[in-house]
Amino acid sequence: MKVTMTVNGRARTFDVEPNRLLLNLLREDLDLTGAKYGCGMGECGACTVLLDGEPVMACMTLAVDCEGATIETVEGLSSGEALHPIQEAFIEEGAVQCGFCTPGFIMATKALLGESPEPTEPEIREYLKGNICRCTGYVNIVKAVQRAAEALR
């Protein structure tokens, strides 16, 4: 099946099987491996990307359902060497350990700050509850989100 979508600002057309997952399309066809496979069943959020600005789990999204959609992945967040403030904040606050969860958290954070530029701590925790990080205990991640919110204000 033919499907056309905009990925990180570029219009793309793919010929896909109806059961092709968005996650595999991004990772295998476009080498956009920032979105990770962590569970394949919507439990970990490592595969989080933005679909028309909304965070979705790419492992639970069919490529054919993305017809006409705009997809943003972590690779599209910054241009050249200049980092996006969310990316800066994650580094600055030590929110990155192994980094495997980081792209998912960063994309979820982008959606959160789009919806709510000054989130309270409970709001941050509520919004990010679908993203698992096994390394950080979330403290530095929550701080990074607060720092990013401040930087973007």
Add this chain to the structure above:
Amino acid sequence: MSHASTLQVLGRDTPRQDGVAKVTGREKYASDMSLPGMLVARVLKSPHPHARVKSIDTRGVSDPQAVTLTPQEVPGIRFCPRLVSTPEATYKDWRVLTDKPRYVGEPVAAVAAESEEAAQRALEAMRVEYEPLAAVYDAFASMEEGAEPIHDVIELNDQALKVERNVACQMEAREGDPEEGFKAAAHVVERTYRTSRRYHAQLETKSVLVRPEPGGGVTIWSTTQTLHNTRILIHEIFGIPMGRIRVVKVPLGGSFGSSIQVNTVVPIAVALALKSRRPVKLSLTREEDLHDHCSYQMVFRLKLGADSDGKLVAGHLDAWLDIGGHQVQAYPLLGCVVGWWVSLYRLPHKSYVGKAVYTNKVPSCAFRGYGNPQITWAVETLMDELAEKAGVDPLDFRLMNYIGKGDLFWGQGPTVKSIIQSCGVEEILSRGSEMIDWYNRPKAGSQRGRYRRGVGMGRGYHTSSAGAPVPGTVVDFGGAMVKLNEDGTFDYVSAMMDHGGGTMDANAKIVAEELGVPIHKVNIVNADTGTTVYDVCTHASRGIYSGGGAALKVARQVKDKIRENAARLLDAYPHALKFRYDPERDQAVIYAEGVSGRELTFKELAYAMRHKNLGTVAAVDSYRQPSCPPHFTGYFVEVEVDTWTGRVRPLRVVAGADIGTVINPKLAAGQVHGGFAQGWSMVVNEDLPHDPATGDLLNRGFLADYKVPTTRDMPNLDDFTVFFTDTYEPTGPFGAKGIGEGALNPVAGAVANAVQNALGVRFYDLPITKDMILAAVGGKEGQA
């Protein structure tokens, strides 16, 4: 004045060098890698917990591109996937593919094909005939007379070893006269404790990519904590000369011990790559990963006795380790369990019997703390009870008995002994208790009503490496290379792995500190087995103490060479030259004080050396640590128990850590935060039960039914305090010690003691489930 005040680079937060790659999605983990012409592999796994493979029929595989692999086609040797002990302590019972699976999920055959889907279809076309055998899921049932033998013969030190009663290995230890000791004790408590099986839930599932090379070699990219042991094992199994095996460092998406051993997928992928002559990638699904490894489930019978003054006099520990279907070095673990135990509190008389027992379950391997979180939970729980019996405050009781500076320490087992030279236990306990207002905590069991609060504490430690003044049965050394580049920057190369804690950055900072340059002048260079000297494995919280020790040793050699070469070029005496950093030129400078013109920047030095053909300033060396310093930690935790639902919430956490000199403050605190999350979850969530009807995991490998903490399960930022003591480890690089595992070890004890303080009820099984709490408070009582 703090010892840290003279440091330039250490002790300050600096952005990690791999940070940009990680936040932009450009970091390539093993699971992200691909090669042109690569095949994708799938593994055929036993659906039976215990069976004999009678036949494997691959004739149904119609895909001409598919390459199959059966047990007959792999080298028939037995091996141990974890290689951190000497041969007399390394029990071997694994094969690349088995014809006698011993747990649900054990690899029996494999196939590689053009795509994952093609490989899966080929796998489904293979027919395996099994003869099911009786299976056993409990360590005690497994040891019973007449239980089905799980292994008949295994190997130790090149000798065949008959397995009796499914006991994989055992160890005993004894000091003093425990029987007499207990007779003299005024207060004795004896309890039986049972821990759960936990799953690492490292976020990246195990993965490997293998490229066959011309000439019969292979290049391997895999999730691993040890490049060099991977190379040694592949050499042992396949007989490929070591120089033709190149194991390349790739970032780890978390590990927590799960890749201390060479993963089961690695030799399978190597065999497939050799057979197909194509690159082969093999990544586990999450369900497969859950069937691949877990922590050790342990049962302890622990007895401690104290005299009438509250001094411990005697202890006895029986430990039974349910190790699952294979050994991933259970023997050194038996040594560590006794080591962890006896190095917590002074026990003049003590005895220990440890047994590791096979069961038909997923094999256990190291999981952050390597048994230390389990035994420390038991000890810290019992210490509270014994203190109560002796009429001493639990905190004071610990202060009277803890092992600290000047004491003998053998956390890593009976062959790894050294004397403690730095200790922040008192500072941790006094500052922590003040912050949590320890002495005004509620009286245990004094509360009524739905929500009850409790405050508990637990303390512990972990080793920083397994170093010692003399060799034992544990292999532990590392190495590094540092070289001066022609622009005055340095390259730092080491086989050490960074699990995410910032180990490599910390070691680069040690190099920078020694050479007197800012951190941006030291590059961390990616490496492989061909470009690095041996490093045993990044485990045992040894990254900074051992890896940083190696970096420092080599940086000093480089500094000497800079001095010698500069002396020659400047016509000065080497020992008279001085170093300074010039921020304007962004260069380190070596100079003869008071003599104008007699100076060179490092860049000028390297340039001049190149043009005069004097060579590169570089050094490479191995380093063995002289000691095994414990890094100490202590947790004070306040919880709230909902007696209507059984739910426990963390309200407040105060954590203190003695890690010697702090190198990366935010990342070090991050270790504590992450350690708390895992320890918390160990108490309230995590278990991996098997279904006795099928032998499979009850959750079938689905992460949906294995809950780990999320953002909402942790305390608020303001309620989580981490502090570091002002300590200095004389044998560590710039005074530093480890942190990774100590950050976790005492958490479970602290949380369990807080629950006891809230309810007045003590639990001896982990996890403490909601049902257990409801049963203990009698359901209705809480509602009154």
